Every structure is written in C-alpha cells, then in structure tokens.
Amino acid sequence: MENLSLMFAPLMSSKLMIVLVFGTLFGLILGVLPGLGPTTGGALILPFTMTLDPLSAIVLLTAIYCSATYGGAITAVLINTPGTPAAAATCLDGYPLAQKGEAGRALGMATVSSTIGGIFSVVVLVFFAPLLAQLAYEFGQPEYFALAIFGLTMLASIGEGSPIKNLIAGAFGILISTIGKDFMTSIERFTYGINELSEGIGFIPVVVGLFAISEMLTQSTLLDKVFKRVALKAVKLPSLLDYKKTWKTILRSSGIGSFIGVLPAEGGTVASLIGYSEAKRWSKNPEEFGKGSVEGIAGAEAANNAATGGAMVPTLALGIPGSATTAVILTGLIIHGVRPGPDLFREQPEFLYGIFGSMLIANILFFIFGFFGAKIFARITLVPNKLLWPMIFAVSVCGTYSLSQSMLDVWIMLFFGVIGFFMRRYGFSVVPVIIGLILGELVEGTLRQSLVIFEGNWLLFLTRPIVVTFFILSFIALIFPLLRKKKI
C-alpha cells in the first residue's frame, strides 16, 4: 500500500508533470507520422534525456511509448495507413468506418479502448513485475542464460514474419554485441585494428540506423504513394450502445495484450492482430468486421496499448526487454546508471512506482489530448515526406554523434540504415537484431560464467530445474510455428 502511494509522486512534482505532458504530446506526433514511432522516437530523444535526472528521463521515454502506440490509430483511421505497426489491425475497421462519415466515432472508440487497455496493463505491471522480480532472486548465471535463450526463441516464434529469419536476425544482433574487447579476457574481436571499435558498437547508432535511416530509404521508394485523407469534424465519445457492444472485447483484448506484451517480441503488433481476430471470433456480428465494426477497432486498440505495460514487466523485473521500444527504455535506464532487476525493486521502490504512476498518467493524458486534439494531430500527416525526412536525418545524425562525440557512430548508423532497409525488403525483421544486441552480453556472459561454475561441463546445465524448464519452453517456442505451419 505504501508503495502504491508512491505511484502518485509524479502528480506532486511540477517537473515530472511537464516531462509527462511533453512526452505524451511528442509521442502522439511520433505515432501519427507513418514510419516514425515509439522506438525511433525514443532512440532519437535518448541523447536529450542526458540533461534530465534518471526518473524524468524514463518517465519521458515511457510517456512517448504509451502515447505513440495510441497515436498510430489516428493515422490508421484517417488515412488508412498505420502510424505505427501496432495500429495495422486498426486500419481494417477504422478506415471503413471513417469512410462512412463516422471518423469521430471510430477515433472515439480507438481513444477509449486504448486508454482502458493502457490502464489495465499498468495494473498488471504493478502487480506482476514485483512478483517476477521476486522469482528472479532464485536465478543464477545458468538460469539467466536459459532465460535469455527463451526470450530470443519466443521473439523468433511469435514475432512478425518468418521464425527462421527472425532467428538469423537475432543471432546477427548477438554477433554485433561481440564486437570489441572480450569482457572476460580483453581480447579484441572483430575490431580489425580500429581503436574506436574496442569499446564495442553502441546501441543508439544501431537503433537509429535500423529504424530511422532504413525508414528514410523505404520512404524514398514510396514517393508515388498518395494518401486519401478522410475529413474529421470532432472525436466523439462512444455511445451507450457502443459501450454495450464492446466492453467484453475491450477487457478481453486488454488481457490478451498484457499477456503478449510480457513475452519478449514486438508485443503491440502481435497483440493487436490477436486482439482483433479474437474480437471477430467472439463477436455476435463477425460479418461486420472489415466494414467498419467498432468491435474490431476496440479489439485491436485495447490490445496494442495493453502490450505497453506488459512489455515493461520483464524489462524492469529481469532486465530483459519485452519489445524494441522497451529495449530503448532499458538502454535509457542503463545510461542513467539504473540496473533493472530484482535489486531495483528492493532498493529504489520510489523510482519504480514513479514509472508505474507516470505510465498511468500518460494513458489519461493521451486520452485528453487525443479526444480534444486528434484533429490537430491529424494535420501533422500533411507534412510532406520530402521535408520531414531530411529534418529527421539532421536530428538522427546529431543525436547519434552527441552520445560519444564520435563520427564513427554516424558511419555505423548509416551502415545499419542500409542493412536495415535490405533486411526489411527481404522479410527479415529488424526488431530481433535490437533485442539480440541488447541481450548479447547477457547471453554470452552468463554462458561463459556458467561454464566456469560447471568447470566446462555443459551437461550440468541440465541439473538445474529452472534451466531445464526454460530450455523446454524454448524448444516448444521453436517447434510451435512449424506445428501451426507458419510461413518460413
């Protein structure tokens, strides 16, 4: 109870409230602009957070995460293009409803269900993150190794696209993390005589390259695409009939989204697709789906916003990111000297509950801003790409350079931008690369330390029950796509 009262600390601090309001507005802008989103936006703003104290920095990043996830729905409804990948399922019914002249009703339903989904997931976060952290006290090096392997296999299994390609991308991410001096022996690996590579490749150049620069290249191929924008008069709160029709869907999707969010993968995207299909399966009027069903909008939006809180559970409790955006938040925590994990819950509860509280407030704020300001935010989509992307390039370059004041980081960013473009073109998701990069040190470190404990005997891994459980779960995660004949 004492800890729960800490959740409302942000309300007492004018500085945190300013950060929250700014983060929510900035997140909405990022969410509305197709191609940008919480991951790219978070990575771009990370250098600026260095001027803030750790709590304000993480509050800013989480506010962006929550509101950008919702912001994607505005573009999905009005121009039939998801502002973020997590809003893809919202297009299916949001745009047809908007075409019928009910854009305000579609956005109202998206706003309400996003807010309920987001708040539901914060409740899940508040109750489950401490429990998971408690469990993590039992973990030694071998258990952390097995957990990281489980995280990567889950990512491959339930992420978007082909599981084998996801595994390749994840292994590539881990490989990038091995560049530089080996942490146990100081022997240089893949540095090829470049001194600046001794410290390894930074997270930010890779993220900005894979997301922002590769997106810029993608946009350069889509210049002939014309968006048809539906006019919006005002956002309308759902009617009593709409609430009656959708409350079960919203609750179900909130549960689905929170659960999927906890699993390491690009939670919001997968959650919204599952939330949408479950809404259709349980609906009394499935024939309305795809033609402007409010249940479809509610199912997708409640799920993708519920995934935000869910994804924060493993990030804070175990230091394992639940999505690409939480990987950026995790980096934010690390560069501010905060090490997520069980000790954080014991030693800095005010910090953690401040984050929980700010996520709760961010969900309420984007409801207010979305409700009253969707019309203004929708106008941002009118900024032409030929002006927007050169500006984003300027911010990307300066932001990447600013972290360690190294031009090598800028070259690395451009290199990964090109790699990311071709990866996406040929069906390799870039998200596993990010998760692999951030988990790489953990995977290798815990493996090698475990082998030291086991005196080189690999079979001793199988004597630890938690390790065996994670290995079995990893195996199931790997064969699951084959069982359901998912595309390879």
Next chain:
Amino acid sequence: MSNVQKQKRASKNLPFFFKDEFKVSFTIILVSTILLFSTFTFDIVPPILNRGIQPATFPKGLLLLIISLTLVVYYLSIKNPWKIEKKLPKTFFLTLLSFIFFIIVSKTLDFFLAISLLSVFVSYSWGERRLFYLILVSIIFPIIVFIFFETILGLRFPPGIITNIYYQV
C-alpha cells in the same frame, strides 16, 4: 490469381542465380564465412588463464548458426519462392548516393555543411521545388538543431570550415 501468387510464379521461372532468395542467402553465407575465417585470427587465451571457453568460440558458434539457418531458409525457398520485389526507384539510389556525399563532405569539409547539402539534395530529388522550403530544410532547420545541441546539450561538433567560424578557431 492474387498478385503475390503471380509474383511467386514469375520468380519460379527465373534462373536460380537471379532469384532474390539465392542472392540474399549467398550474401549472408559469404559475409558470415569471411567473418568466421577472421575469428581464427583472434588471440587465444593460454590454457592456464582460460576460464570457460575461448573468446572466439562464441562468435564462431553464432556464425555457424547463421550459416546453417540461412541454408534452411534457402532450401525452403526452393519449394516456396519469395515474391519478386519491385525494382528500386531512382530516388532510392539518389538518397543512397547522398549518404556517400554526406560521408565525403563531413570528412573533408564540414559536418554541418554535409547535413545542409544532404537535406537540400534529398528534398530536391524527392520532388521539392519551392525555394523557401528548400532553405527551411537545408539552412534554417540545421541551424536550429546545431544551436539546440550546442547550447542545451553542451555538445562540441567536429571541426570544419563552418563550425570553425562559429567556434572562432
């Protein structure tokens, strides 16, 4: 027949070395093999100091995993070919070219000049012709970004013909 099916059927008729799946798999395997060979040049820890595995073992394992999985991807693509991607437009190559110019100009002349030139080049090649907007993206916006990073983050940008004037070097 859907477009994707048509594209897949068209892909089946191409010789194997022209297919995307071959080119992509071949590139991944080639790069991974080169990297795998380079791991043999890593220093070896003497047995007395070695704790656990050698520093090269883990990257070797990863590279072998990537090569094996890529072979699986290629094998599966024989049965189920990828759809043919559209040809990349001229604007893509111009954007890519602007990155190369950016690297050359920022290394030889000035970091900010490079940003300005890239911005005007990309904006123009993507179809912007209005002078005010070209000035906005190439001069006004980079100046705002420069001042913001310089004053708020206290960042010192690399030396160059323009930044040296600002820093009065």
